[in-house]
Amino acid sequence: MEWVENSLTYSQDELSYYSRAFSVEQLTTKLLFARGITNEELFSKYAYPSMADLHDPFLLSDMKKALVRIIRAMKNQEKIVIYGDYDVDGITSAAILYRALHFFKADVTALLPTRRDGYGLTVSAIERMVLLDPALIITVDNGSNAHEALRFAATKGIDVVVTDHHEINGPFPTCHAFVNPKRSDNQYPNPNLCGAGVAFKIAQALFQASSTLEWRIHAWYYIELAALGTIADLMPLTGENRLITKLGLSKMNLNPSPHLRVLFSLLNLSLIDSSTLSFLIAPILNSCGRISDPNEALKALISDEPQHEKLASFIELNKQRKLMTQECFQILDQTIQNRKLHHQNVIVAQGDYPEGLIGILAAKVTDKYQKPAIVITAEGKGSCRSVQNSSFSIINAISHCAESLKSYGGHQAAAGLTVELHMFDHFNAELQKAAALEPMKKPNKIYDSHLDICSFSNILFEDMLLMEPFGMMNPKPIFLNSRSADSIQYFGNKEQHAKLNINNKEALLFNRAQLLKQDGLRPSFLYSTNSYEKKNFVINELNHQLFS
Structure with missing residues (x-):
């Protein structure tokens, strides 16, 4: 990998003027220019965003339809079940929507799958939720491609509102309402919301629909979790996403919610930045989904009072996860070297790896070898990663091998899949061919x-x-x-x-x-x-x- 200095050049007059206008060093002005911040208006929104700059949630297709159904359920005291995911985005999106509906006194329960249950809305997940007798299921961070499960829910007389942010592989799902910023018919300016961001927009819509509640005041109760989900799910931190994360970090530093305040205290943290969320807070919550039960993390975030012992146990769980990851990566890396898998277009390794760790392992392989990577368990569940800041799309590559897969989903940078073991060799061969067609330029x-x-x-x-x-x-x-x-x-x-x-x-x-x-x-x-x-x-x- 070559080291290359950013080649953008600017006149000294430009740098001097905007350095004074932005009240920053000239070197910082160059850094801002490189990120497209080239005038005072852009700088103001970049450095000092306002809640007033949040986009109108009703620009999301089906938002009004979703809201009408949710409000009807609340008024009639119908049972609502929120169904999320086991990663940080799924946990925080479920927590945001639960908090909002609980505020409006809805009869609401939130439920997350474990790694053993598998990702997304499935028939078995619907069967478990039927026992709670819901009139309405709201998915968060999943559901865009859950056609079979949605058909099954319809046979049970359950309305489903799908809220998600993942790529839509085929026709829109058949459900009561489908809210996804990646819908082709959206007028929404930000297609890069994460699941927690979409849940945040539903909360925004609920409050804006009220004639007596001021969203800009209540938004602070939800924005920390939206920021955490956005950073943890590796969303682009530009535009509205940057606004959400910057204001969320501001809240964490000035007046954190009681739950996060306890967690920060247990970790002896006094200043919270994006690295804190990426490398400390997100892994702690993720460890619940990786090697334990994500519902425990969800309960801790939505409890009325902070649960000190529970939060402390998450920190210990993450330490255990780190040791397991270190041991597994040593085995995985040796396998890659012995089998010369790093000569493939996409490094694909299959073996007896814990399902909850394959995402981390794939990311570590990608980081070391600067190639896309897929790590697959002995049961055929895989986690996929693209090289950071490259144009290679892992979801495009695996979509060309769909006939070899039981299921798959994700986006450009990360994806998940399930492959039948007897189809593994065929899948790998087809994947390498598909990867050759994807832009594979090694990034400088x-x-x-x-x-x-x-x-x-x-x-x-x-x-x-x-x-x-x-x-x-x-x-x-x-x-x-x-x-x-x-x-x-x-x-x-x-x-x-x-x-x-x-x-x-x-x-x-x-x-x-x-x-x-x-x-x-x-x-x-x-x-x-x-x-x-x-x-x-x-x-x-x-x-x-x-x-x-």
Whole structure:
């Protein structure tokens, strides 16, 4: 992978003018320009978004129809069951909608599948919900392609409102209402809402339909979970998604909800940013869905009072999940090397891997080999990942192999599938052919500027915080350091991590310290900010030749 500096250039007059207009450093102005923030109006919405800028939820097709049915159920005290998913987006979307309907005194229950149950609305899921005698089922973060389950629900006399954000593979589902920002007939400006974002829009529609309640006040009760779901599900952090996540982070830092306040306290967190959600909070909630029961996480988020012991148990569960992941990846990586699977267009590995960990394992394979990856369990359930920031669409590739699959779904960056084991070889062969037709250009590692760590000022740290949240389509700025480290300290139980000291500033290198030991002090590396409080850095790439 080549290191390439962002080649965009601007006149000194432009940089000087907008640096003053934005009240940021000139380097920050260049970073903003590179993200399309090129005038005062765009900067104001980027840096200081307002709840007033949220789009009208009724621009989503079928939103009015969905709302009328939900309100009728509430007025008639009909039983409503919310059916979500086992990941963070599914958990938070169910929690948002439950909180909103509970506020309006609906007779509502929320239910999530476990990994063993499988993803999405299924006939068996409907059979379980029939025992609750619902008049209305509302899906969140699933249902767009659940045609068989929806037909079965209709035979039971149950209305279903499908709310989802996943790609629609074929005709629209036959249901009472179908709310999905990816519908081709939408007038909604943001097709990239996550499941929690769609649930947030339903809550918005409910409050806007009320003549006595002010949405801009009540929105703060839901926006933290919408922000968490958006970041956890790797949605583009532009436009309305950025608004939701930035305001959600603001709420978490200024006045977090009681449940999150307890969780932050247990983790000794005082400043919450996008990395906190991505690498600390989301994995903790995800661990419930990966190796335990996601319904426990849901109950903790919708309980009247924070459950200290339950939240603490989630933290311990995530530690267990990390150890399991580490052990499984060592086995998986050895398999890839032994079988030379990394020579495939898409790295496909099948074996005895825990279903709850295959998504993480696929992501780790993709990160190491910079190729799309699919990890499949011994039972035939698979998790798929594209290379981050590449144009390769994993959902397009596997859709060409649909005849070999029992089921599949997802989007450009990530997908899930189930394959019959006797069809595995055929599926893999067809997949490699399909992948050859997809854009497979190996992405360069783009860095924003050559700036030695010793020149990184405290003002720049403040500017980086202003640019938060970082994620898809608003990546954290990456800089090139060419100054050698003054000293190195190794840490971790196997000394797998390292802290490089450069002119009284610290840069952390995770899981790759052995490269320093075998090659000595490297004169250059790519880095980004790590902690705004400690004002330290994290090393992204130590030397590109080592990872090519």
